[in-house]
Every structure is written in structure tokens, then in C-alpha cells.
Amino acid sequence: MIDPNDTLEVQVAKQAKIIDALVRRANRQHEVGTTAYSAFQSAIALQGQIWAKTRDLERTASELESVRHESERSRKTLADAISAMEGGFALFTDGRLEICNDLFTSLLPDISPDIVPGVGIEAYLCALAGSTHLVAADTDLRGLATQLGQGGAGPSVLSCVTELTGDRHFQIGFQRTSSDNLVVLQTEITGIVRQNRSEKESLIDMQAHYLQAAFENMSSGICTFSHDGEVIMHNSRFRELLGVPYTLMQKGTELGQILGFMQLNGLVIDTPALEIELWRERLGRQGRLRRRIRHAGGRVLDLHAHLLPDQGFLVDVKDVTLESRATEMLEKRVAERTAELTLANERLTEQHAVQTSVEEELRLAKERAEAAVSSKTRFLAAASHDLLQPINAAKLLISTLQETAEGTTLSRTVDRLQGSFQSIEQILHALLDISRLDTTDAALTPQDVCLGTLMQGIVEDQMPVAEKKGVQLDIVPSSVFVRSEPRYLMRSIQNLVVNAIQYTDAGGRVLMGCRRHGNRIVLQVWDTGLGISKADQARIFEEFARAKNVPFGSGMGLGLSIVERTCRHLGHEIRVRSAPGRGSVFCLDMEMVPGRRRGADPDLPKTPEDADMDLLVLVVENDPDVLFATTQKLENWGASVFPTSSTEEARRVVEEIGMPPDIILADYQLDDGDTGIHTIRAVREASGVKVPAIIITADRSADLVRTGAHQGFTVLTKPVQLSRLRPLIDWKTRGPGATPLIRITDKSSA
Known part of the structure; x- marks a missing residue:
């Protein structure tokens, strides 16, 4: 009921009000009491409460008096402290x-x-x-x-x-x-202000002395002027450089007097620089003035005037005689050097003209050389078909002759003849490959290539050679894909395998397989042949280079050169490890194509050599020798052959026999712009049947292969491998790859 935070006077007042309220309550209870005992009890209780409140009131009054006394003493103490x-x-x-x-x-x-x-x-x-x-x-x-x-x-x-x-x-x-x-x-703070004022005046005086001392020790002449153009302060160097007397350079002397004295006594050669109006106009407009003047004493002076914040100005004079002389000397040397450079430039111009003439001659010579190389390339491209045609015909005829002469005294002669033609074929292919690799990179278009398919085909081609020599040829199967150009990669691997067989004696072994190193694939060809010395390993990839331990007449030394060129163009790495007498291992390091696996390879039917083919074969070849050799070979295999030399003749033959042939064997390049593709399309249109077809050509372009896949014919390159030709004919006519003889209703499907 009573807040102890109130002042004592307020607490006493509140207690008095409480006591008065208790007394009035006691009186009311006494008036309404029913018995004297109740009244007596109320009086006793009320008296006790009054005595308690009275004691509290007396104690409070005593405390209030003490506080008042303490407050008065504190106030007096505060007044004394303030007064002191x-x-x-x-x-x-x-x-x-x-x-x-x-x-x-x-x-x-x-x-x-x-x-x-x-x-x-x-x-x-x-x-x-x-x-x-x-x-x-x-x-x-x-x-x-x-x-x-x-x-x-x-x-x-x-x-x-x-x-x-x-x-x-x-x-x-x-x-x-x-x-x-x-x-x-x-x-x-009067003392502090007066002391600061005295120190400031003393500092100003001291700074004036310091400034004058600094002026006197400067190498330049310095003089300050008021806004009226009167001298305020200067150093002795200013007076010495200008050559004016000491009596003139006094505080209060006007600038016009100094300039007039110098003009009157001819101290400065450039008299217009001494006009006072020029000074006033330039300083008022630009705030600065700069002049280089020549003194009568032979000195060269740089004069600078700068406007000051109080509209006065400061004049700075420097002796630049040595600098001016050095500049003049430098300008003279620059002029002399310029003349020398001009002369040298004229000589260089003449030399450049001569060099330009020489470069033009070199450019023309380069163009002639490039034209010769281009001509050679075009010649080889055009001649490759003509060169391979007789070889292809000879191979077919030799194969026929070999079958005819078997068991006679001519058998060994025919075998030697076949080996000679194989050597000619290898050399011709090597020369053509080197020419293509040296002339352009455009033909090498990398794509995804399955190594397993390439290796299997090479082994099948070279297995008869290895068996004939008594060398064991093995392969570790693989289904990995690499990024390369299939034709040149196949030629490179084939060269390595042919060399391994050639330089391995009977009873030896050749092994081909792949190893994986991270995202790279290393194809390795091992052999137990002659081996290569360290000295020869550095040169065997050059043209016409052979190891010293290679027997004479075992090759021209072009195979490994083709391999090296191919790897260089395709970004592959070729390595060799070898020891004489222990064999060699050649490694091709290539980029692997992840996530691809080889599908099931088509199983070419294994047809016995003496089994009759029993097929109607339409052969289209413009070379009579090749046409004759191909016809003889197919007839020996038991086929009925219709030899033709053009598309028109092939169409007439089909119309005459009144039925479609079982298969078409056509050369790609025929006479007068005719091609085997035209022949295939014409025969299919004439017969109304999608006849199986094989194009035999010297053209190795990828476009022809893509066209064959699109139009449904297979491409074989010349000279044709007979070990591949007959299984391919059987596979396309009788095997899983045989095309059903369906009637063509839409000519676009032909």
C-alpha cells in the first residue's frame, strides 16, 4: 500500500490516511455491535493498530528530519565546492x-x-x-x-x-x-590564446627566415612580386643570372623598372620578352608565362612566371646553357643520323626491291613445284586405275594358270610368276600410298574403326602366306573401337604383319593383339624373327631403309615408311622394341572410342575350292585383258559368265536372256564417263529385280563405300583378292547377306 520509493513526507501522509480510516471503521463497528464484549474486542484491536501506526509515524518523522538535515549539509557542501x-x-x-x-x-x-x-x-x-x-x-x-x-x-x-x-x-x-x-x-583561456598568438608570430618570422635561406641555396633565381608588381623577396642567384645591380633589387622595386634596366643596357637579346604589358596580359589570361631568352653574356635562360593566390606572382630563372648546347648538339647529331638513315633506307629500299623480285621468283617456283606435285598427284590418281588393271588381270590369269598347271612341270614356274606379281603389287601400293600421304591430309578422315574386324581380315589374308612359309600366325581377338582412318590403318597393320612373317624363319611365330592403357589402345605385332639393332631402329622408318641383317632382295624398304607417315597424319604413335636374334615388337598407340563394341561379324560361307559356283554372273569391265581373266576364273569356279564392257551392252544381255543374273561384278570406271554404278542401276531397272552387285575398282574413296551402302552393293579394291572374292559372292547370293530377288516397283529403290 505504501511505495518505499516515495519521499518520507508522502509516506507519512499515506500512513495518516490509513490510521484515520481504521479509526472510523472501529467507530462504525462499535455502533453496530450487538454486545459489549464485541465492542471491547474491537476497541482493543483498534488501540493496538493505532499504537503500531503511531510508532511507524514517529520513526518516519525521525528519518525525515535526519534526511532533511543531511540534505542541508550536502547543499552547503556543494555551495562551498562551487565557490572554490x-x-x-x-x-x-x-x-x-x-x-x-x-x-x-x-x-x-x-x-x-x-x-x-x-x-x-x-x-x-x-x-x-x-x-x-x-x-x-x-x-x-x-x-x-x-x-x-x-x-x-x-x-x-x-x-x-x-x-x-x-x-x-x-x-x-x-x-x-x-x-x-x-x-x-x-x-x-587568455594565457593560452596569447601564447598561441606569440608562437604563431614567431613561427611566421622563423618561416620567413627559412624561406629566405631556402631561396639563397637554390640553384635557380627566385623572386616574388606583389599584385602591384613590386619586389617582395628574392635571392642573390636571381640578380646574378639577370645581371642587374644590387641597388635595383630592393624590396618595393617595380618589375617594370627591372625590365627597363635590362632593355636599356642590352642584357637580353630577345627584347620583346621584356615588355611589361606582355607579362600582365599573359599572367592575367593563363596564370603563367614561360620564355627562353639569350643573355648578352652568352647564357641561355629559362624564365617562368606563375600567378600566386594573392594575385602576386613568382618568377623562376634557370641557367640552361649546357642543356641548350646539348640540345643543339643532339639536334645536329639527329640531323646527321637522319641523313645516314635516309641513305640506309634508300639502300634497304633497293635491297627490298631485289628481295621482292627474288621472293616473286621463289613464289613462282613454289607455284610451279606445287603445280608439278598436283600434276603428279592427279597423274597417280588417274594412272592408279590403269596401273592396277593389268595387275588385276594378271593375278586372275595366273590364278587360272596355277589351277591348270597344278601337278605339271610348269607348276613351280607359275608359283614364281605369282610371287613376282605379288612383289609388283606391293611396290605399286606402297608408291601410291606414299604419294597420297605426302600430297594431302584431306583423304585421311578419322572415324570409328573396329580393330577386331581389321585384324581378322588381315590374318585371313596372310594366313596362306604364313602357312606356306611354316610360320605360326596367331591373333588375340578384340572388339575395341579406335579413332582412325580404316583403309590406311589396315594398310599399316598389314605392312607390320607382312614384315613379321617375311623376317621370321620357319618354325617361328607371329602374334597380333591389343593392350589397353587408360583411354589409349596399343596394337602390338610380335615376332620371333631376325630382330633389329639399336642403330637400325632409328632409321628403319625412312624410305628405302632396311636393317643391316636383312637378306638382300627381301624388299624395297617402303612398308615401315608408309606406317610412319600414316601414324603422323592420324596422330598415332609408332614404337619398336627389338633385339637381334630374339625378335621384335611393333606398337601402334591409338585413341580408344569408349562405349562401343563390335557387333557380330558376317560369317562368310566356307566354299570348297573345287565346288561349282552354279551362278549366272554378269561381268562389266572395259579392259579386255581383265575381262578375259575374270571370265576365265569365274568359269573355272563353275559359273555361267556374261562378259560385257559397258552399261548399254549389259542392258542388252539382260534383255536377250530374259531373266536377271544372280550377281553383277562391275568395274567402277568404264569408258566415256560410264560407271559401274550406272550399270547396276540400269540392270536392276531392266530386269525389275534388285540384283546383288559388287563393284571392283582402284578408287579407294570413302564416298564410294557410302554410296554402296546406300544403294546396296559392295566395294572391293583392285587388285582383287581371290580369297575374298569367292566367299563374298557366295555370301551375297546364298548366305545370310543374300539379297532376295524382289521385284522393284519404285525406280528410286534401284
């Missing part, structure tokens, strides 16, 4: 003066009567601003009153410096207390 302070002190409570010392009221005698307890802070500051003893203040006192009147929203500490009459200075500080009262302090 060196500066003026005042405490404003709720914006009004509560207490202050005598120094605070006596600072400005003319406003002392106005500074009494209860005066507001605004009234005090207004009186202070209007005092006749106030000379100046660094702050607007009335504006300061506005800031102090903001209460807690304003700054907690403010101060201003005032100057009073008699060169007295005071700092008046305003600081808010935690209870939001305001304390004002007046501190005299």
Missing part, C-alpha cells in the same frame, strides 16, 4: 538556473543583475550575446540557445570561445548530466 572553483559554474535544472558561484555572475558586470536563480538558459544566452563587454564569439549564442533548448534530442556537450574587452578570452562549455540537467562552465 577557479572558473564560473552554474547548474540549470529544467532549463532554469538552480545554483551558481560568484565567478559565474561577475564575468560580465553589465548583466550580473540579470543572472539570478530561476533565470532561463535562453535568457542567460541572450543577455550574454548582448553584453557590452563581449567583443566576439566563435559561435552564434542565440543559435546555441536553440540547440540547448532541444533537450535530450540535442548534443550532450557544446562549447564556444568568446573574446571580452581587455583582450580577455573565455571558453564557455555546456554539458548535460544523466538527469537531463545542464552544467555551464566558464574557463579563462
Whole structure:
């Protein structure tokens, strides 16, 4: 009921009200009591409560008296402390003066009567601003009153410096207390201000001495002028460089007098530079002036004038005689050097003209060489068909002759003849491959190639050669794909296998397989043959280079050169490890194509050599020898052959026999722009049946292979391998790859 935080007077008042209320309650209970005993009990209880409250009231009154006495003593102590302070002190409570010392009221005698307890802070500051003893203040006192009147929203500490009459200075500080009262302090700073003023004047004088000393020790001549053009300060170097007397260079001398003296005495050769109006116009417009003048004494001077903030100006004079002479000498040397360079340039121009003429001759020679190479390439491309035609015919005829002469005395002669033609074929293929690799990279278009298919085909081709020589030829199957050009990669691997068989004696072994190294595939060809020495390993990939231990007449040394060129163009790496007498291993390092596996290879039917073919075969060949040899070979196999030399003749044959042939064997390049593709299309249109077909050609382009896949015919390159031709014919006519003889209703499907 009683808040202990209230003052003692408030607590006593509240207790008195409580006691009065208890007495009135007791009287009411006595009036309404039904018995004397109840009244007596109420009186006793009431008397006890009154005695307790009376004791509390007496104790409270005693404490209040003690607090009052302590407050009076504290106030007296505060007044004594304030009076003992060196500066003026005042405490404003709720914006009004509560207490202050005598120094605070006596600072400005003319406003002392106005500074009494209860005066507001605004009234005090207004009186202070209007005092006749106030000379100046660094702050607007009335504006300061506005800031102090903001209460807690304003700054907690403010101060201003005032100057009073008699060169007295005071700092008046305003600081808010935690209870939001305001304390004002007046501190005299007259001694500090006078000391700072004295030190400033002394520093200015000292700086003037320092500046003069710095001027005197400068290598340049320095002189400062006022805005009226009168000398303020200069150094002796300025006077020495210009050659003016000491009596003229005095403080207050006008610039016009100095320039007139120099002009009158001919001290400067460039007299227009001494016109005072020029100086005034240039400094007023640009704020600076620069002139190089020649002194009568032979010196060259650089004169600089700069406008100063007070509209005066500073003149700087430097002796640049040596610099000027060096510049003149340098200019002279530059002129001489320019003349030399001009002469040298003329000579270089002549040499350049000669060099241009030589380069033009070299360019023409290069063009002629490139034209010769291009001509050679075109010749080889055109001649390859003509070169391979007789070889193809000879192979077919020799094969027929070999079957005829078997068991006779001519058998060995025919075998030797077949070996000679195989050597011719290998050399011709090597020369054609080298020519293609050296002339262009465009033919080498990398694609995904299955190594297993390539290796299996090479082994099947070379197995008869290995068996005939008594060499064991083995292969480790693989289904991995690599990124390469299939035709040249096949030729490279075939060259390695042929060499391995050729240089391995009977009873030896040749092994071909692949190893994986990360994302690379290394195809290896091992043999137990002659081996290669360290010295020969560095040169065996050159043209016509053979190891020293190779028997004479065993080859021209072109196979490995083709392998090296192919690998270089395709980005493969070729390596060899070998030891004489122990064999060799050749390695082809290639990029693997991940995620691809070889599908099932077509199983070519294994037809016995003596089994009759029993097929109607339409042969289209414009070379009579090749046509005759092919016809003889097919007839020996038991086929019925219709030899023709053009598309038109083939069409007539089909119309005459009144039925489609079982298969078409056509050369690609025929006479007068005719091709085997035209023949296949014409026969299919004439017969109305999609006849199986094989193109036999010397053209090794990938476009022809793609065309064959699109139009349904197979491409074999010349000279044709008979070991592949017959199984392919059987596979296309009787095996899983046979094309059903369906009637063509849409000519576009032909």
C-alpha cells in the first residue's frame, strides 16, 4: 500500500490516511455491535493498530528530519565546492538556473543583475550575446540557445570561445548530466590564446627566415612580386643570372623598372620578352608565362612566371646553357643520323626491291613445284586405275594358270610368276600410298574403326602366306573401337604383319593383339624373327631403309615408311622394341572410342575350292585383258559368265536372256564417263529385280563405300583378292547377306 520509493513526507501522509480510516471503521463497528464484549474486542484491536501506526509515524518523522538535515549539509557542501572553483559554474535544472558561484555572475558586470536563480538558459544566452563587454564569439549564442533548448534530442556537450574587452578570452562549455540537467562552465583561456598568438608570430618570422635561406641555396633565381608588381623577396642567384645591380633589387622595386634596366643596357637579346604589358596580359589570361631568352653574356635562360593566390606572382630563372648546347648538339647529331638513315633506307629500299623480285621468283617456283606435285598427284590418281588393271588381270590369269598347271612341270614356274606379281603389287601400293600421304591430309578422315574386324581380315589374308612359309600366325581377338582412318590403318597393320612373317624363319611365330592403357589402345605385332639393332631402329622408318641383317632382295624398304607417315597424319604413335636374334615388337598407340563394341561379324560361307559356283554372273569391265581373266576364273569356279564392257551392252544381255543374273561384278570406271554404278542401276531397272552387285575398282574413296551402302552393293579394291572374292559372292547370293530377288516397283529403290 505504501511505495518505499516515495519521499518520507508522502509516506507519512499515506500512513495518516490509513490510521484515520481504521479509526472510523472501529467507530462504525462499535455502533453496530450487538454486545459489549464485541465492542471491547474491537476497541482493543483498534488501540493496538493505532499504537503500531503511531510508532511507524514517529520513526518516519525521525528519518525525515535526519534526511532533511543531511540534505542541508550536502547543499552547503556543494555551495562551498562551487565557490572554490577557479572558473564560473552554474547548474540549470529544467532549463532554469538552480545554483551558481560568484565567478559565474561577475564575468560580465553589465548583466550580473540579470543572472539570478530561476533565470532561463535562453535568457542567460541572450543577455550574454548582448553584453557590452563581449567583443566576439566563435559561435552564434542565440543559435546555441536553440540547440540547448532541444533537450535530450540535442548534443550532450557544446562549447564556444568568446573574446571580452581587455583582450580577455573565455571558453564557455555546456554539458548535460544523466538527469537531463545542464552544467555551464566558464574557463579563462587568455594565457593560452596569447601564447598561441606569440608562437604563431614567431613561427611566421622563423618561416620567413627559412624561406629566405631556402631561396639563397637554390640553384635557380627566385623572386616574388606583389599584385602591384613590386619586389617582395628574392635571392642573390636571381640578380646574378639577370645581371642587374644590387641597388635595383630592393624590396618595393617595380618589375617594370627591372625590365627597363635590362632593355636599356642590352642584357637580353630577345627584347620583346621584356615588355611589361606582355607579362600582365599573359599572367592575367593563363596564370603563367614561360620564355627562353639569350643573355648578352652568352647564357641561355629559362624564365617562368606563375600567378600566386594573392594575385602576386613568382618568377623562376634557370641557367640552361649546357642543356641548350646539348640540345643543339643532339639536334645536329639527329640531323646527321637522319641523313645516314635516309641513305640506309634508300639502300634497304633497293635491297627490298631485289628481295621482292627474288621472293616473286621463289613464289613462282613454289607455284610451279606445287603445280608439278598436283600434276603428279592427279597423274597417280588417274594412272592408279590403269596401273592396277593389268595387275588385276594378271593375278586372275595366273590364278587360272596355277589351277591348270597344278601337278605339271610348269607348276613351280607359275608359283614364281605369282610371287613376282605379288612383289609388283606391293611396290605399286606402297608408291601410291606414299604419294597420297605426302600430297594431302584431306583423304585421311578419322572415324570409328573396329580393330577386331581389321585384324581378322588381315590374318585371313596372310594366313596362306604364313602357312606356306611354316610360320605360326596367331591373333588375340578384340572388339575395341579406335579413332582412325580404316583403309590406311589396315594398310599399316598389314605392312607390320607382312614384315613379321617375311623376317621370321620357319618354325617361328607371329602374334597380333591389343593392350589397353587408360583411354589409349596399343596394337602390338610380335615376332620371333631376325630382330633389329639399336642403330637400325632409328632409321628403319625412312624410305628405302632396311636393317643391316636383312637378306638382300627381301624388299624395297617402303612398308615401315608408309606406317610412319600414316601414324603422323592420324596422330598415332609408332614404337619398336627389338633385339637381334630374339625378335621384335611393333606398337601402334591409338585413341580408344569408349562405349562401343563390335557387333557380330558376317560369317562368310566356307566354299570348297573345287565346288561349282552354279551362278549366272554378269561381268562389266572395259579392259579386255581383265575381262578375259575374270571370265576365265569365274568359269573355272563353275559359273555361267556374261562378259560385257559397258552399261548399254549389259542392258542388252539382260534383255536377250530374259531373266536377271544372280550377281553383277562391275568395274567402277568404264569408258566415256560410264560407271559401274550406272550399270547396276540400269540392270536392276531392266530386269525389275534388285540384283546383288559388287563393284571392283582402284578408287579407294570413302564416298564410294557410302554410296554402296546406300544403294546396296559392295566395294572391293583392285587388285582383287581371290580369297575374298569367292566367299563374298557366295555370301551375297546364298548366305545370310543374300539379297532376295524382289521385284522393284519404285525406280528410286534401284
